[in-house]
Amino acid sequence: MAEHYIDHARVESRMGRRIQTNRAVRGVFLASTMFGLVVLAVLLYDVISDSLGWLDWNFLTSPPSFSAENAGVAGAITGTLWLMLIVGPVTMVIGVATAIYLEEYVKKGRVRTFFETNISNLAGVPSIVFGLLGLTVFVRLLGMGSVVLAGGLTMSLLVLPIVIVAAQEALRAVPGYLREASYGMGATRWQTIRNVVLPAALPSILTGMILAMSRAIGETAPLIAIGIPALLIPLPSSVFDSFTVLPVQIYYWTIDAPLTAEYAYLAAAAIIVLLVIMFTLNSAAILIRNKFQKRF
Known part of the structure; x- marks a missing residue:
């Protein structure tokens, strides 16, 4: 006891x-x-x-100006949206295709380990390195210049590892019995991937896209490295036009703030606009994800 x-x-x-x-x-x-x-x-x-007092309709619709009282972010907003129109489709197509290849077609072994290790390492590379890569390949080697297409492809390289890893995890999470049932019905591998695996993994893939787009919207270093200006340039109307984006505009206004105090208020107003755009895009992506979400 x-x-x-x-x-x-x-x-x-x-x-x-x-x-x-x-x-x-x-x-x-x-x-x-x-x-x-x-x-x-x-x-x-x-x-x-x-x-307060700076964020108004005139600020949203006015182009950049040397006068702080007349400066606006219309060009930066347009450039940001153009940039996302490039980053979204490019990263979605290439990222998901790469994840499908690695998860569904490449057998476990040294080749797959090599690819996955390098993709994981790319996710930790500083963003300025991708900017230098974009400057070398897209701006100089391909002769694009500092246009929307070059900036979009550079930012796509930056966030591509995030999309690939998220898509891989989403594909792994699909229950195996769904694949087996599809094969039992006589479907081919590609038919199984297209009609069974991808619809089941789509919500998680869209979550990865949300994270990737959020990072791409807020990055500044790669765009500065490829020479994106914050000057009095016209609003871009195609992917081959010069452009600027909100993070770059905020960066340059912050630099000029010690010389002209009003630029600090302009930068604060632009930050609010950037946050609203980011939250709006994320909310739209979340709604799309929830609409396609299925439980198995």
Whole structure:
């Protein structure tokens, strides 16, 4: 009886220590989360307060100007949307096709490991490196210049690893019995992929696209590296026109803020516009994902 009592007491003591440790760890995580939310709230308050009086319809529809009172972001908004029209289809087609090839056609082995390792490494490469690659290949070697197409292809290279990895995980998550049932009905491999696997994996693939588009919208370094200006250029009307985007415009206004205080307010207003565009695109993508989402 004494032995049983001692063992029971040890168990209770060990459980008590674990509960206390769990509470302490939860407290640390909660404090970290609250700290991040407080910092985010302070930043948003500062940006919103600085943008008051500057963010209006005239600001949204006016082109860039040397005069801070007359400057706007119409050109930057148009350039950002043009850029996304290139990045979205390119990354979707190439990323999903690559994931299908690796998951459905390449057998497990050294070749597949080689490709997956390099794709994972590309996801951690600094964005400025992709900018230098775009400058070398698209701007100079192919002679495109600093146009929408060159910028879109450069940003596509930047976010392509994210889409590939997300699509691979989505394809792996499709239950195996769905493939087996399709093969049992006499379908070929491609028919199974097209009619069974892709529809089941589409919601997760769209989630990866959301993350990729969000990163592409906010990146500045690659576009600066390929020579995207923030000058008084006309609004782009095709993929072969010069352009600027909101992150680049914000960057240059922030640089000029120490010389002209009004540029800091213009940058704050442009940040609000960028956040609204990003949230709008993400919301649209989430709605599309939920519409096609199926449970198996």
